[in-house]
Amino acid sequence: MKRAVFLFCFAAVLSCTFAGCRLIRIEEEEPEPLDYTIVGEQELPEELADLIEEKKEKEFQLTYESGEDMYLVKGYGVQFCGGYSIQVETLGVTSNAILFRARLLGPEDQTQAGEPSYPFIVVRISNREEPVEFQ
Numbered sequence: 087m088k089r090a091v092f093l094f095c096f097a098a099v100l101s102c103t104f105a106g107c108r109l110i111r112i113e114e115e116e117p118e119p120l121d122y123t124i125v126g127e128q129e130l131p132e133e134l135a136d137l138i139e140e141k142k143e144k145e146f147q148l149t150y151e152s153g154e155d156m157y158l159v160k161g162y163g164v165q166f167c168g169g170y171s172i173q174v175e176t177l178g179v180t181s182n183a184i185l186f187r188a189r190l191l192g193p194e195d196q197t198q199a200g201e202p203s204y205p206f207i208v209v210r211i212s213n214r215e216e217p218v219e220f221q
Contacts, residue, residue, distance in 0.1 A: 117178025117185045124174075125157065125208040134159070134208070142204040147220040156213045160220060161206035162190045167198060169193025172207040178214055187221040 100131045128136065134157055143164055150157040160172070169192075176187040188207050190191070 098113055105220045115180045117176060117180050119178045120184070120211050122177050122209045122211045123172070125210050130208060131157075134171060138206060138208075142155045142206065149218050154213050155210050157208055157210050158184075158186050158218060158220075159206060159208045160186070160188045161204065163204070165191055165205060167193060168203045170203060170205040173208065174207070176221070177209060177211070179214065182216065183219045184211075184214060185219050 105193045122123050129136070131150070131152050134152070137148065137150065138159060138161065142161055144161075145163045146159070146161045150159065158177075162170070162172070171191045173189045173191055174187075175189050178185055186209070190205060
């Protein structure tokens with residue numbers, strides 16, 4: 087019985103490994119850049135602003151649709167100083183997904199004390215049907 091369970095688990099791991107190899111090839115597809123706008127806090131739809139406020143304490147990512155717009159949001163949780171910025175590294179579409187990668191850039195002087203900050207970025211794109219993959 088133990089041998090059968092072991093063989094089943096081994097076969098499952100092996101098949102997942104081979105499936106993973108196929109997925110890696112798909113991800114290597116160069117994304118076609120998408121036009122986007124970085125949205126300031128004052129410009130956010132009220133419902134989206136409320137969602138961000140609820141989630142800001144921890145890292146999060148979400149999508150929000152409103153009319154013909156789609157908002158992609160990446161939050162970095164509580165930081166114990168201010169002065170952070172966020173850089174969009176990739177925002178594009180492949181044959182099967184929208185890829186969104188952003189990077190948190192720390193302040194030059196990390197000894198800045200004071201109020202905690204909750205850095206996040208919101209980008210607006212035209213509404214699309216592809217799923218969003220945050221990286």
